[in-house]
Amino acid sequence: MSDPKASFRMSVLLSAQRALVGEVTxxxxxxxxxxxxxxxxxxxxxxxxxxxxxxxxxxxxxxxQVVADFPDPEHGDPLVGLKFIRCDAPTKIDYQGFxxxxxxxxxxxxxAS
Numbered sequence: 001m002s003d004p005k006a007s008f009r010m011s012v013l014l015s016a017q018r019a020l021v022g023e024v025t026x027x028x029x030x031x032x033x034x035x036x037x038x039x040x041x042x043x044x045x046x047x048x049x050x051x052x053x054x055x056x057x058x059x060x061x062x063x064x065q066v067v068a069d070f071p072d073p074e075h076g077d078p079l080v081g082l083k084f085i086r087c088d089a090p091t092k093i094d095y096q097g098f099x100x101x102x103x104x105x106x107x108x109x110x111x112a113s
Contacts, residue, residue: 008035008037009035009101011069012033012035012040013033013101015040015065015066015069015070016033016042016062016066016103018065019061019062019063019066020062020103020104023057023058023061023062024104024106025054026106027046027047027048027054028044028045028046028047028104028106029045029046029047029087029089029093029106029108030044030045030093030102030104030105031043031044031045031102031104031105032045032095032098032100032101032102032103033100033103034098034099034100035078035100036078037076037078038078038079039078039080039081040066040078040079040080040081041080041081041082041083041100042058042062042063042066042081042082042083043082043083043085043098043100044058044082044083044084044085045085045087046084046085046086046087047087047088047089048086048088050084050086054084055082055084058082058084062082063080063081063082067080089108
């Protein structure tokens with residue numbers, strides 16, 4: 001018997017990975033996905049000012065592909081959204097309040113505290 005929660009998680013993460021191919025830019029430090037049966041939310045920790053173009057490009061390139069995998073919120077599919085958080089390097093990323101899975105992380109120098 002298959003676990004519906006694990007199956008949903010796998011579907012969300014595979015959809016996210018597929019959608020991110022070719023869409024990650026050099027200023028995206030980390031990307032996480034929070035999800036429940038009601039929503040899928042991408043959190044993008046971004047290095048530098050966040051312009052409308054960045055948001056619109058991510059929406060068009062990534063969010064639209066995930067929506068294609070979960071197209072019918074009126075019949076139980078989750079709503080899909082995004083949130084950009086400015087976090088300039090080398091500032092350590094604060095994950096407080098994040099309750100999801102990281103799906104991308106760029107290579108950055110490690111600084112011991």
